[in-house]
Amino acid sequence: MSYPELDLNLTVEQKATRDMIRKFGAEVMRPVGIQLDLLADPAEVIAEKSVLWDVFRQYRQLGLHKRGLPKSVGGMLEDIDLMQGIIIAEEMGYADSGLAISLGVAGNPFRYAALSDDPEIKGWARDYVNDLECKMIGCWAITEPDHGSDWVMATQDDFNKPETGPSLKAVKKGDEYVLNGQKSAWVSDGTMATHAALHVCLEPSKGMHGSGICILPLDRPGITKGKPLNKLGQRALNQGEIFFEEVVIPKKYMVVSDYNLSLPLMRGILTNANTGMGVTFGGLAKAAFDEALKYARERVQGGIPIIQHQNIKLKLIQMFRRVESARSLARRTMAYNAANAPMGSPLHAIASKVTSTEAATEVAAEAIQIFGGNGLSKEYVIEKLFRDAKASMIEDGENSALSLAAAGFF
Numbered sequence: 001m002s003y004p005e006l007d008l009n010l011t012v013e014q015k016a017t018r019d020m021i022r023k024f025g026a027e028v029m030r031p032v033g034i035q036l037d038l039l040a041d042p043a044e045v046i047a048e049k050s051v052l053w054d055v056f057r058q059y060r061q062l063g064l065h066k067r068g069l070p071k072s073v074g075g076m077l078e079d080i081d082l083m084q085g086i087i088i089a090e091e092m093g094y095a096d097s098g099l100a101i102s103l104g105v106a107g108n109p110f111r112y113a114a115l116s117d118d119p120e121i122k123g124w125a126r127d128y129v130n131d132l133e134c135k136m137i138g139c140w141a142i143t144e145p146d147h148g149s150d151w152v153m154a155t156q157d158d159f160n161k162p163e164t165g166p167s168l169k170a171v172k173k174g175d176e177y178v179l180n181g182q183k184s185a186w187v188s189d190g191t192m193a194t195h196a197a198l199h200v201c202l203e204p205s206k207g208m209h210g211s212g213i214c215i216l217p218l219d220r221p222g223i224t225k226g227k228p229l230n231k232l233g234q235r236a237l238n239q240g241e242i243f244f245e246e247v248v249i250p251k252k253y254m255v256v257s258d259y260n261l262s263l264p265l266m267r268g269i270l271t272n273a274n275t276g277m278g279v280t281f282g283g284l285a286k287a288a289f290d291e292a293l294k295y296a297r298e299r300v301q302g303g304i305p306i307i308q309h310q311n312i313k314l315k316l317i318q319m320f321r322r323v324e325s326a327r328s329l330a331r332r333t334m335a336y337n338a339a340n341a342p343m344g345s346p347l348h349a350i351a352s353k354v355t356s357t358e359a360a361t362e363v364a365a366e367a368i369q370i371f372g373g374n375g376l377s378k379e380y381v382i383e384k385l386f387r388d389a390k391a392s393m394i395e396d397g398e399n400s401a402l403s404l405a406a407a408g409f410f
Helices: 012-037 052-061 082-095 097-105 108-113 119-130 149-155 204-210 259-298 310-339 346-376 382-392 399-407
Strands: 138-141 169-173 176-183 195-201 211-217 223-225 242-250
Touching: 012 052, 012 082, 012 097, 012 382, 052 097, 082 097, 082 259, 082 310, 097 138, 097 259, 097 382, 108 119, 108 138, 108 195, 108 211, 149 204, 149 259, 149 399, 169 195, 176 195, 204 211, 204 259, 211 242, 211 259, 259 310, 259 346, 259 382, 310 346, 346 382, 346 399
Parallel strands: 138 195
Antiparallel strands: 169 176, 176 242, 195 211, 223 242
């Protein structure tokens, strides 16, 4: 990269964070992500001796898994400022978006656990913070075979009908809940997880408005997992089904037991998830542009580097504009939503996610054109970046469905 960054007045701590995460991304995440992407069987990605676990262990040795948890359980939430958070998310997306998502989701249940007053549940958060061997892995179990982007629309008024409700039911019986149903093959970290943040139906008559959340260990009787999903992109990100058959949990595991909280809760989750996606895939868009720029300077056609050809110059400046526009919106959105937590602006969050993921996909596609035939070869990382970017337009809410949901906030 030889163009200026517009980050003014970074502190010593922020520069150190940038240099540390950039080094981790270049030396660990990017090469391991490429290696895992080439594995034909997604089960090999999470195998005991897989290099995936080297990434997880080094990530935790750097203390990065602590950043979403408060000091009360040994976390670093209060020690990471806004700019550091932006830098970490963007640089990890730049290095490998699939691994970035996997590493982030692994802490999801434990962030809920940290808020609990129950000693057992709060203990899970403390244990996670201290777990450098990666024996504790969380997953975000929300999507279902017949309810994907439905969860995105959960904040809409017309999703309060029984037919719109989640398939996985939690029925209260005394001091326990009984869980029956399944989560789909798109559960991130699903088949390697030890704990889950699990979205359930508490009141079927209320549809999506009757949902709640429990956190639970996935070794309880009645829980089984499917095979890791074989995907087009983000192949380093483990995803797979989880099945629940007469699974009994104590009521204290139901951390959101009042379905009347489901609307504001889903709005907050929608805002937070899309804000993070915007920054992460702004990073991937930048990575795709940098690969194209580097190649254009090296590749010679007609006796000169192709960057000297006018059509390549025009492609590059148009790509650059898309990248910097997406990154700017993503950063402003994260800053606003951090200052106005927990609700923030779901409108801007969704706009940021859609803008960044579309920019990443379009820029990666144009980069392949610049690479020509080499862009189709696995010898070059650009074809992987394109596949990873394309996946982002569907995950965490398909972009068209997200856009319709965002329009409801006008």
